[in-house]
Amino acid sequence: MEPDHAQRIHVVTRILQANDRVAEENRKRFTSAHVRAINLISSPGAGKTSLLEATLSRLRGQKKAAVIVGDIATTRDAERIAPSGVPVVQIMTEAFGGSCHLEASTIRQALDQIELTGLDLLFIENVGNLVCPAEFDLGEQAKVAILSVTEGEDKPLKYPLAFRVADLVLLSKVDLVPHLRIDMDKLREHVRRVNPKARVIELSVETGAGMDDWMAWVMN
Amino acid sequence: MEPDHAQRIHVVTRILQANDRVAEENRKRFTSAHVRAINLISSPGAGKTSLLEATLSRLRGQKKAAVIVGDIATTRDAERIAPSGVPVVQIMTEAFGGSCHLEASTIRQALDQIELTGLDLLFIENVGNLVCPAEFDLGEQAKVAILSVTEGEDKPLKYPLAFRVADLVLLSKVDLVPHLRIDMDKLREHVRRVNPKARVIELSVETGAGMDDWMAWVMN
Numbered sequence: 001m002e003p004d005h006a007q008r009i010h011v012v013t014r015i016l017q018a019n020d021r022v023a024e025e026n027r028k029r030f031t032s033a034h035v036r037a038i039n040l041i042s043s044p045g046a047g048k049t050s051l052l053e054a055t056l057s058r059l060r061g062q063k064k065a066a067v068i069v070g071d072i073a074t075t076r077d078a079e080r081i082a083p084s085g086v087p088v089v090q091i092m093t094e095a096f097g098g099s100c101h102l103e104a105s106t107i108r109q110a111l112d113q114i115e116l117t118g119l120d121l122l123f124i125e126n127v128g129n130l131v132c133p134a135e136f137d138l139g140e141q142a143k144v145a146i147l148s149v150t151e152g153e154d155k156p157l158k159y160p161l162a163f164r165v166a167d168l169v170l171l172s173k174v175d176l177v178p179h180l181r182i183d184m185d186k187l188r189e190h191v192r193r194v195n196p197k198a199r200v201i202e203l204s205v206e207t208g209a210g211m212d213d214w215m216a217w218v219m220n
Numbered sequence: 221m222e223p224d225h226a227q228r229i230h231v232v233t234r235i236l237q238a239n240d241r242v243a244e245e246n247r248k249r250f251t252s253a254h255v256r257a258i259n260l261i262s263s264p265g266a267g268k269t270s271l272l273e274a275t276l277s278r279l280r281g282q283k284k285a286a287v288i289v290g291d292i293a294t295t296r297d298a299e300r301i302a303p304s305g306v307p308v309v310q311i312m313t314e315a316f317g318g319s320c321h322l323e324a325s326t327i328r329q330a331l332d333q334i335e336l337t338g339l340d341l342l343f344i345e346n347v348g349n350l351v352c353p354a355e356f357d358l359g360e361q362a363k364v365a366i367l368s369v370t371e372g373e374d375k376p377l378k379y380p381l382a383f384r385v386a387d388l389v390l391l392s393k394v395d396l397v398p399h400l401r402i403d404m405d406k407l408r409e410h411v412r413r414v415n416p417k418a419r420v421i422e423l424s425v426e427t428g429a430g431m432d433d434w435m436a437w438v439m440n
Binding site for chain 1: 231263264265291292293294296297320347348349350351352368370371372374375377378379380381393395396399400401426
């Protein structure tokens, strides 16, 4: 055991406790403003931003949405979402030491720039990382874990926390299945093994498959 | 700023300093045993284990190799590599609080189970995460960043550190390019912008494209 080990665990525990307090404050603000906040968690490149682009376009005229985007560097995701016309706040975690996840306090800060009154939905696109974001409650009403089928059928077992805390699991890029060596039955079984309760939707933004089910879940 | 912020930065600095000390010890052990240690960093599902399976099969009878595999949970990667007959040590970081990366001290511990004398190559398959592993020196001689083309051409800009610290960048799964909307010229330019010095190899374990270049780099 390294000399810093006990101190580190102590600090991590305090950080998580402090995070949970702020998350609870965020949650109260969302509830009292009747906003449904949805936290999207996935590896880099699983298609979070593409999904948001498609989702915002379908929501137009039906629901009022806003987006908070977390990245380590660049404002590229916010720039992709901006044409949809909804309010977007880009958080660059490089300003917070290159953090590998969003925290409740970062969300609280972003909320200074978003008018919650009159809003229906707040999408939070977390930093692309299947590990750390799963540990931090942001005060959201629902967590969505997105796994691209290109990542392989073993990933729910190898990165269990993100799937265990998810209310909904999206299996994305299913249009690529014919070009991959992936056993979809095994993938579904692995998701169920880690989280028997989560709703699972198989989806492709390219072909539109699964988008109706996803939109119904979002608008629920 | 959260009350714990200053304390946290202090602890993180101490952790990184402690890590660098142990990394230097590991590096000395590798150098004196004439072992080339290669640290593989990528998102989940970029193909680290498949690449290792193909690499170990090509090395058979030419070079003596061993593998250290880091995962949060399961021994699946070690089980996939075991048939190649090389020594494999599986680190499950769940035992270290579900850590999102390998650290120098974890490697030092794994080295208790690997005989370095007579070994030519040590592959270290890091936890699938494009963020945190890039921050921790393990004492390796070379870092390899692997990006699957399915992740999109913007990733070197969005996750710059992993590419900045890499000696070699592998663009994997290039057999899928015809089925994706990806601009390969932009991807190459983004890699060069973040790290103008890194060698770049485009590779597919499925078709064998780029494997000769990769093997030449490994055996160098």
